[in-house]
Amino acid sequence: MTTVDDQQPRSGAGPVALAELRGEFRHLRTAINNRTFAAKLALCAALTGGGAALALHPALWSRVVGVVLLGCTFAHAAELQHQTLHSLGFRNRRANTVAGIVLGVPMLISFAAYRATHLRHHRDLGTPENREFFDYGDQYGADGRRSRWRTALTWTVRFTMLHFYRLFLVNAARAALRRDYAGESAATSRRIRRDHHVILAAVLAMTALSVALRDPVVLWVWILPLLLVAGPVHAAIELPEHFRCETLSEDPFANTRTIRSNRLMTWFTNGNNFHVEHHLMPNLPIERLPELHAEVRPGLKYFHTSYVDFFRKVVRG
Template sequence: MRFRGSGTPDPGAAGPAETMAPATAEQETAGPPGGGGAELRTALKHLRTEVRGRAFAWKLLLCGLLTAVGIVTVLRPETWCRITGVLLLGCMYAHAAELQHQTLHGLGFRNRRANAAAGIVLGIPMLISFAAYRVTHLRHHRYLGTPLNREFFDYGNQYGADRPRSRRDALLSWAVRFSMIHHYGLFLRNLARSLLGRDFEGETATTSRRIRRDHRIALAVFAGLTALSAALREPVVVVVWVLPLVLVAAPVHAAIELPEHHGCDTLDEDPFANTRTIRSNRFMTWFTNGNNFHVEHHLVPNLPIERLPDAHAVVRDRLRHFHPSYTHYFYKLVRK
């Protein structure tokens, strides 16, 4: 988003998502701006337990182990091993992005630096700057339901408001979304700014410095894997990173994020109107790291991820956009 000369944000302008006023700590703990109501916040207050750092550490360990298995598998010479490894790595990279989301809200560890360190590492596989994603995501929570709302990930027709004029346009729109091509473009533009040492419009000097740090770390990792590939004369960086990211992680991540607000009333500040919940099963709740309980998350953004199912039990009768499973959601979407 660009800023007019008066300092007022221009809702119609395109650009990097991290350009509104810097997020504050209060934005992380604020209740729903719309129809949630004080009584609902009171009903959910008892669920605000302390952050369970040990539980998050176990999540990280499992993700790390499965990623290691994927790396070993994908480097095997057998074709079926390489295919299996690419699939596993891509799924783990998408899962890591969901774990990173937990750190954005300070809900992984109690220590801010530990959250930042984990968030930076978790974002590398999908080229997600922890600093840029954090400030943008907190603004998304603050401005959802208003024209000022912008998300970090740009899928083109973000919420399905623009109806395609033809089947060809529809297919192109979905191809853009699931390829996440806009995300790659944003990363490259921000990487260029980082290498040139430039600040990011609308961000503080501190946030800009952190965004530059994240992009330089990702570039260093890519350079290291490229050098390893050259030394071994094997395309390690391609099979371990590029193929899993492009072929699996990007479309899987887009599929996870799609139900959150797509087709909802995103100009209504009530979380029950602008957000969707999918109950799903234990595996998908683990894989999406509780992202399926998205209304509940927007109602109480600082609620520990592990308590979202409990919040769901409180509010499920008030849900306006709800599906019992991801299969049910996508079935209904395709039928439209």
């Protein structure tokens, strides 16, 4: 199988070996620190407020900087939402739910739908039943034989997240019609409808504010940051997780990738760069993933030192 990585030999890890490995690192399962996640939320809120102020300033340079800052913050918020759906943000489940719903609004992400699909992804990765919440088209780069134009189209679809926005419109319509969602229980369907109602209410409120002020506020602080920045940035963060890995293997060292990167990117991705470690121990507090990485680094098969390194090797084929 052709990959974009420099591979290191490693024997496959079966269920028993993985269970023993997880037991070896159970000491890392420390208590969740509410203050740590509250600080993350406070910083995210401050960046959102600062970005909005810049985006609404009449100077063009300020608007551009504001749109970029907001878009990046939206993508960061989606990574914080990932922490809440694993109940790793706050110790209280309701607090995780409320925070998760709010964090998903900027990128039109239903907390309940993301949680249900993502937890199944953890369960099913390594099997044909595996599905991801964010659909980038050719999700894992399986179809490598394409013309130059077809390749360009595929990457355009991936980085514009067109499939995801189409799914949001379909799900929002089902929420407006009070219909259930295929494959979900009645209770989960109610929660998914709730999230879409919250998002639609936010859209209506921002639109109404724009009309009242006779200024396209919703365009500058939401639509442009979402479409031009947040979507591509989010795709760049999430796509490498399993891209061209052995996704039909149940071994997380074979089906998932880790990108060490730097402290800034580890903060920005909220530890999502340590993705093998996350799949190895999904309930491990995010702040402990670097410690787990130090322990398992020699066994990583798909590993990069930075996101630049990953995408450079993708381009080179």
